[in-house]
Amino acid sequence: xxxxxxxxxxxxxxxxxxxxxxxxxxxxxxxxxxxxxxxxxxxxxxxxxxxxxxxxxxxxxxxxxxxxxxxxxxxxxxxxxxxxxxxxxxxxxxxxxxxxxxxxxxxxxxxxxxxxxxxxxxxxxxxxxxxxxxxxxxxxxxxxxxxxxxxxxxxxxxxxxxxxxxxxxxxxxxxxxxxxxxxxxxxxxxxxxxxxxxxxxxxxxxxxxxxxxxxxxxxx
Numbered sequence: 001x002x003x004x005x006x007x008x009x010x011x012x013x014x015x016x017x018x019x020x021x022x023x024x025x026x027x028x029x030x031x032x033x034x035x036x037x038x039x040x041x042x043x044x045x046x047x048x049x050x051x052x053x054x055x056x057x058x059x060x061x062x063x064x065x066x067x068x069x070x071x072x073x074x075x076x077x078x079x080x081x082x083x084x085x086x087x088x089x090x091x092x093x094x095x096x097x098x099x100x101x102x103x104x105x106x107x108x109x110x111x112x113x114x115x116x117x118x119x120x121x122x123x124x125x126x127x128x129x130x131x132x133x134x135x136x137x138x139x140x141x142x143x144x145x146x147x148x149x150x151x152x153x154x155x156x157x158x159x160x161x162x163x164x165x166x167x168x169x170x171x172x173x174x175x176x177x178x179x180x181x182x183x184x185x186x187x188x189x190x191x192x193x194x195x196x197x198x199x200x201x202x203x204x205x206x207x208x209x210x211x212x213x214x215x216x217x218x219x220x
Contacts, residue, residue: 002180002217004129004156005097006147009108009115011166011186013090013207016118018188019079023072034057042190045142045169047134048072048109073114080118089208094127096211100218103129105154107146107163111135129154131204141170144177151179164210167191168199175199182213 011017024035043051052068055061061068096159097104106128108115119125130153137145144158151161158178166186174181183196183203197203204210 001160001220002102002162002214003160004105004151004154004162005214006104006105006107006150006154006161006163006174006179008163008165008167008170008184009106009110011189012164012184013087013124014084014115014118015085016080016084016085017186019076019084021188022079023075027068027071027077028055028059031059041169044109044167045140045141045173046109048111049135050100050140068086073111076114078169080114081121084118084122086122086124087207089206089210091124093210093214094124096214098127100118102218103154103156105150107130107134107141107150109141110131110132139163141167142173142175144173144179147174147177147179151177162214164207165200168195171196175201180217182210184210 004141007013028035043054046054048069049065052065055068056063056065081117111133116125130147132150134140134146137149139145147163151158161179162182163174164182164184165174166184166189168191171181171183172177181200183200184207185193185205202213204207204213
């Protein structure tokens with residue numbers, strides 16, 4: 001039986017990947033750059049600060065990491081506060097976990113200033129036992145640190161905990177920690193389903209497909 005579930009937020013539970021795509025376009029466009037095809041994959045496993053440093057170095061920008069992070073957050077804040085919605089099936093999955101008394105946690109590269117108002121507005125904030133931001137650990141999602149820290153908050157061993165993620169590198173990081181991994185397809189990222197399948201124990205196209213999978217895993 002599973003003892004806990006850890007969710008990524010952006011692209012997994014939230015319809016928010018388009019927000020960050022737009023932030024990238026607007027931010028780099030300000031300096032005359034288009035978003036390179038490999039940019040999203042490059043920054044996906046990084047902490048927020050690492051992504052800012054990488055962006056500054058790659059594009060030889062004059063800004064400090066603090067200035068870049070501040071601008072990214074300001075550009076994204078209004079979207080999260082007023083527009084970002086849940087992926088279809090999110091609340092039903094959280095209801096199922098609550099009914100079965102299986103705690104749900106979050107491991108995210110996002111920050112509470114953005115995601116908390118969004119989760120509250122969409123009526124799901126109280127479903128979560130705890131939250132871990134990538135800034136709380138030393139390494140990004142390509143490593144198991146964030147999932148281990150969140151599992152500790154959930155008082156759960158990795159082998160008894162399911163991690164839902166939409167990025168191959170994050171799935172690899174969770175797998176390194178001994179977690180059960182579920183790849184969730186998010187079409188805006190452009191990641192081929194077969195790549196997610198090859199980097200996870202299980203694969204679903206929509207978050208509502210987690211319901212039969214959780215039923216299955218809860219019986220093992």
